[in-house]
Amino acid sequence: MPINQFNIKGLNSEQVNSSREKFGRNTLNYKKENTFLDVLLRIAKEPMTILLLVASAIYFISGETGNGIFMVVAILFIASISLYQNSRSKNALEKLKDLSQPHCKVIRNATRIEIKSEELVVGDFLLVEEGSSITADGTIVQSNDFSVNESILTGESLAVFKNQEDPFIYSGTIVASGLAIAEITTIGNETKLGKIGKSLENINEEKTPLEIQVSNFVKWMAIAGAIIFVLVWIINYWQSHHILNSLLQSLTLAMSILPEEIPVAFTTFMALGAWRLMKLGIVVKQTKTVETLGSATVICTDKTGTITENKMSLAKLFVLKNNAVVRAEEELNDSEKELISYAMWASEPIPFDPMEVALHQAYQNQIKNDDRPNFKLVHEYPLGGKPPMMTHIFLDKKGNKIIAAKGAPEALIRVATLNKNEIQQIHSAIELLASEGYRVLGVGVSNFAGDEYPTQQQDLPFEFKGIVAFYDPPKKNIQRVLEAFYTAGIQVKIITGDNAATTASIAKQIGFKNADKTISGDELMALSEKELPTRVMETAIFTRMFPEAKLKIINALKANNQIVAMTGDGVNDGPALKASHIGIAMGKKGTEIAKQAASLILLDDDLSKMVDAVAMGRKIYTNLKKAIQYIISIHIPIILTVFIPLALGWIYPNIFSPIHIIFLELIMGPTCSIIYENEPMEPNTMSQKPKPLSATFFNFRELSISIIQGLFITMGTLSVYQFAVANNYNEAITRTMVFTVLITANIFLTLINRSFYYSILTTLKYKNDMVLYIVCITIALVGLILFVNPLTAFFEFETLNSPQLLTSISIGFVSVIWFEIVKIGKRAK
Template identity: 70%
Template sequence: MINPIDFGIKGLTNEAVKSSRKKYGENSLNYKKENGFFDALKSIAQEPMVILLMVASSIYFITGNNGDGIFMVAAIILVASISLYQDSKSRMALEKLKSLTQPNSQVIRNGEVVEIPSEELVVGDSLMVEEGNTIPADGIIVHSNDFSVNESILTGESLSVFKDASKLDNKIFGGTTVASGLAIATITEIGNNTQLGKIGKSIEGIQEEKTPLEKQISNFVKNMSIWGGIIFLLVWGINYLQSREVLESLLQALTLAMSVLPEEIPVAFTTFMALGAYRLMKMGIVVKQMKTVESLGSATVICTDKTGTITQNKMELAKLFTLDTGEVISVESTLNNFEKELVTIAMWASEPIPFDPMEKALHEAYTRIAPVDQRPHYKMVHEYPLNGKPPMMTHLFENSEGHRIVAAKGAPEALLATSTLTDTQKEQITAILTNLGRQGYRMLGVGQAIFQGSEFPEKQQDFQFVFKGLVAFYDPPKDNIRQVLKDFDKAGIQVKLVTGDNPATSMAIAKQINFPGYEKNMTGEELMQLGDTELQQKVKSTQVFTRMFPEAKLRIVNAIKANNEVVAMTGDGVNDGPALKAAHIGIAMGQKGTEIAKQAASLILVDDDLSKMIDAIAMGRKIYSNLKKAIQYIISIHIPIILTVFIPLALGWVYPAIFSPSHVILLELIMGPTCSIIYENEPMEKNTMIKKPRPFTTTFFKFKELITSIIQGLVITLGSLSVYQYAIFEGYNESVTRTMVFMVLISSNIFLTLVNRSFYYSIWTTLKYKNNLVPLIIGITLILSALLLFVPPLTRFFQFETLSFKQLAIAVLVGIISVLWYEIVKGIKRARLKLK
């Protein structure tokens, strides 16, 4: 294979790299960055709960109640610390993801081609870029093959521009993308000195739009805050009219406002998404945007490429067919001169510095059979890039003596159409194509032309080619692909094969792996003949799409989306970009994927293994399910706190101010970790991957689920207020009553955490789930409760009282019963499902 060094390009030495970096710095866009820590502090200071705590602590200090004031300040510090910790965890997870999505670059250093992070690129480096790459810095081209660049990010012009070393336009610019071919360029500007850096365009500056789920959660919290504000003013007004005490009535109103605010919900959402993305990263799945985590569990259809996704992407040259012999032979056989000539012409039709697996295989085969390597003696004088439907490409080489080679390769149909062949020969070649295709081989036609003039034809199809034969490659299916397809089917997800390969080869590979519906095939040309409505119906029943090109792939994705399906699309090439962008979940390959594909996609499979998508979908379903459990828990536990504060106050019961702001914040601090730590760490339920995907249009707060949470909350409220009335009936004082009601809420909180780990399986099943945080958090809650009850300074401070065994037993028992009733509902659900 030809090496860039053969072109006299040896690149920088290690010493020269260090010197350049010292002089010009790193290749990164450095704009004024915001301070994450201080921004987080500013954000926390604006949180409604923190503002309420500040007001409450101020009132305590003003009224001389310094103990409560100090506790409130401590609570502010604790709330801020928890929020900062959660924020830093989220930011660290996202920073790690961000670093993984930064592209690498190929450079020539010390006479060798090496891959480095793009940030390590220096002025003077010899950079190699090829089709699909994003150019990481500005430079001047020193060598190129069929090289064109899309510069729309700088110029707004969508058409690609052809460039080479001999043209006036021989510069490349950072941020632009390679549309075709390969080039080697000497880097002249990096970082902020590039054209992109000077005009200040940075992808980092683009704000992500909120997802439907984010909007729903944001609106829910906003509505609760508004209601909290209304109730706060109402309670303040009522209390002031009764007592004429401004600050006392304000404190009681603040207590209620605190109990209404569900500030844990946005924290839980951010934590779940960021940590979910981080967990996926550790599994080899790089999620570029948090919102992808949310949509993963909804995927109903996956459109997958064949090469490198279904198959191993080995592209080994396996068979040769020449018209001169009329036989198909294995490359491992002894080759005659006709077969050697076929391999040689196919090599000349490839790029001089190959990057495509098939072209690499042809160069390697030529190296094995050539008695003398002729490549260093020939120079490319003209080239026709890969184009046409079906596609082909042509290269013209010349040596110093003026001997010219005109070589072409491409889809066999394209070469048949441009070659002079008899009907008998065409029939013979078609029969060979059908036979090899049925065996799963991928074939290229090879042709040669003679051309003496200097005015080259405008189109490569205008040459009169001599059809030399076929080169056939075999790309075996991946070992695990059959199981992957079964897993997708079990999860209720359809898989569709979308490939640029010919129908016979695609269907042969599909048949080998038991691909569902492999016998139903549609080509790109057939697809483009259909109207939108007809195509929508056709994509429902067709599983294999062959000879696909960018416009056809995009139409498939849009047609499936129009059927209200959630589409995941895998891809690796430049031509996959539009379809990856259009899919709900674009999946790029980490190893063989081009930078364009990676930019367009929303997640990247690091090792190109489709089985990872099963893991990703399982993780998406788990995160969504756990987030739902956490938010249902928050709703359920907030209702009794709100009503236990409000009802005695509104109805003028014996002890109207049963809870102060200190008690509410104490409950909030106990509840916060439960939802954001325990539920985030919950394992996936065993029926998660046999359920149908959830509809994408379904709102997060289903009426049935919301009603469940509300009823759970109301039953707990009934329990706490029943104990309140029991305490009054027994003649207990305010401290005992307060303590008993508080213990009802604590015990119901513990058991609600356990019961809501599943809305289907019993508590006895969920207790076996592996989640080390459950005993830890519950243990901390029990220790804290014991301290409040049995450590006199704490008991006095919170105006509690040490309860007798009977009082404590009643409070705990009522708390447990207030929650455990839901186990009966779950039992009925399971019984109904068994009867079906």
């Protein structure tokens, strides 16, 4: 039925622009967060920035202007890196926000079009239907059995029916049933939601377990740094009685302890990970989802449109009075055409479901006299019941009435008057069609004569007319997708509203594991609390599912310590999508309510993207773990090289000053955030079991590797220190050799920790241009410091001769290369 049956033309382009100029865009504008000034203030409050400012002030007070200027330049450089990283993250998130923005349907220039909700203007005619989100305030001009869930505004969970008596709809509410067209009266901050939404400004998003771990680790390191800072200040002052110099040395140690790169790396990895997923066609609504993706142990997927193409074609018909199954493309008799006609009248007047689109198309092809413009929908029973059915009542100007219903054949059998023989014939037809993989719908007609319709459609008297069967072929790539999930140690379960025979037939075609292990929604709900966990884990296909049953499956899987990803597109998927760890909505066929409940959206409705998403989640987690282990490993030798000579009273107690530490920080920051963030996925990533969601970067096993690596590098720096002293080298040469060992170890640690399994010879072949850039920049800068006299003097170094330089590089290399032997042992196992 065409949209212009409502005689609504809507706004033209000129009127849209005029309205937008007068009333603005349909966006909620409150407090702006993460502005340039906000970021600068946050950087200024960072412990490392405060330490640098104090150190630069001491240098200026002491008359060491060159060192003071260097520290100021370092502060500006670090701030610029932070601003750049923040800008990358912010831009990535803005793009994600734009893609995940709700869409809506409007009538403009007498045509129905889909636009972003922010493009809606006052005066637009908004078309809303079951499952869609209302994106502005308006007044209903046309509706059919239209009800809205207004709980976001009122707290009342029951749907409210809207009509000419109560014609107002509000932004943020969700359509529970029916269809309506409303003229928009208010948008943006002026809507009812916009006015009360001001209070949402101060609501802070909860931190994820990983964020809490990172925050706690940095906090405890900061506390440790503060304690050691005071201790070293006292020791230094006790020995030198020079307050400013003692303060500088204690600041040096405090700066070496703070792992400020970790929170920066975490934020960068998550935001850019979400951006990379977006480029793959996966919109992550919250970056916290990225850290969960690599842990998924179960994927619960719908059948229609996810496993199958969702390209429904009317394939076969079964007319009860003929007791015969015929092909839809054959020449049809009157009773078969009548069945198509009633199936169409039982569909939405403006079809959007693929099966209803197919029925309208079949009606158009088979019926010569199109009665759709003559009839008006006067009453609608939305899809409901267990199993579900829906009923539409149409009336023309002459008073002729059509009452048609369609739904699960079992639902129509229950409400129709049938004898045993007819029921047997229907069941035989269902079994035949379902076993061939067809999706079947029963069709019924009622001759109810009155105008006072019963509350429930099941109370109408129905005649069972027949069955329409649709074929929806499996997607061509679905078998490869399933194999990828199985290889990654992820179980796949089908949760569908379809019947068991149809689903099992499709499942067998695509090589789905355990296709014979099925359970229906009613059977599931009847299980005891004791039986449920085991049965849910053993079952692969769940059929004739409804919202409560879907939610029960998800909760049972979670109770079994499974990390659950759930795909969905309809209104009834909302609760289960929300309850799952990773709710996945379909971008094309998904309703707005499904998209709102989900944590990520597949733009192309392609399940293979979930393989990419899981792989990306695992890659990001692995690379972030490498970055954090690198940071911990390289911080340990810096801390101990500063602390041990001082604490043990060695001949050169203050081997490093703040300018040396800040130079090392300038190298370490880009290394962890740029090199490791750009690392490709390792070959064995998707053949490993999912990591537990409770896994932490800071458990003993992970920390012990980093600590041992750090202690070996410390042995290298302190051994070259003692070597220099034993050879009567002065403080400048000793400092230069220790620094060279540390830089060499840093470079090789970066290369070796690119994999904790594969050898450095393998990882050198990985495609990551950033490795070459960062390593070359590091070597170039160190070369300038060691061999350009003004810089060498500024850093209190002395140019090394060939044996001294070779000794330092060799010790730095040996202090990290030993880990390759550990990796050989891992591969041997």
